[in-house]
Amino acid sequence: xxxxxxxxxxxxxxxxxxxxxxxxxxxxxxxxxxxxxxxxxxxxxxxxxxxxxxxxxxxxxxxxxxxxxxxxxxxxxxxxxxxxxxxxxxxxxxxxxxxxxxxxxxxxxxxxxxxxxxxxxxxxxxxxxxxxxxxxxxxxxxxxxxxxxxxxxxxxxxx
Numbered sequence: 752x753x754x755x756x757x758x759x760x761x762x763x764x765x766x767x768x769x770x771x772x773x774x775x776x777x778x779x780x781x782x783x784x785x786x787x788x789x790x791x792x793x794x795x796x797x798x799x800x801x802x803x804x805x806x807x808x809x810x811x812x813x814x815x816x817x818x819x820x821x822x823x824x825x826x827x828x829x830x831x832x833x834x835x836x837x838x839x840x841x842x843x844x845x846x847x848x849x850x851x852x853x854x855x856x857x858x859x860x861x862x863x864x865x866x867x868x869x870x871x872x873x874x875x876x877x878x879x880x881x882x883x884x885x886x887x888x889x890x891x892x893x894x895x896x897x898x899x900x901x902x903x904x905x906x907x908x909x910x
Contacts, residue, residue: 796824805829810884820886825849825877833873840887841867847881 799805810820819838825831825847833839842851844860851858852875853868860866860883869891 799831801831802829805831817889818886819889820884823881823883823885825875825881825883827877827880830876831874833871837873837885838869838871838887838891839873839885840869840891841865841885843884843886845882845884847883848878849881849883850876850878 796806796808799807804826806824808822810822812818812820839853842860843865844862846862848859848861851860851866851868851873853870853873858866859878860881869887
């Protein structure tokens, strides 16, 4: 085989490998939740600032705009440290297992458990792929939290 053919074959092989990788990245993530399976694309979800593997989606309460509720997917071994950027009232673990450190306490949330921490100083580490819902009262937010969350707020067509 001539050198020209080898170069051409190597280039074709490289392009095929690259395209295969791009196509595989476009496939959905599959997550098992208790006795069912969820297939989720995360295309409309936001990434967390510190770790783009953590996905979140704001849940709008149409009856109470002062309530903040966020649905999270936190993959195994992901770590977060809020540092006054968000205020968490209560956390509900829908599925998975996560260590939460707040108010000088370390607690583990597992499937279908809930804790109320009322703190903006919250750290966590997922022990398993975890689906989590957080909720809080916006009237308890600090000025720093309000300023940080402005980028996530959308203007509702109903307001």
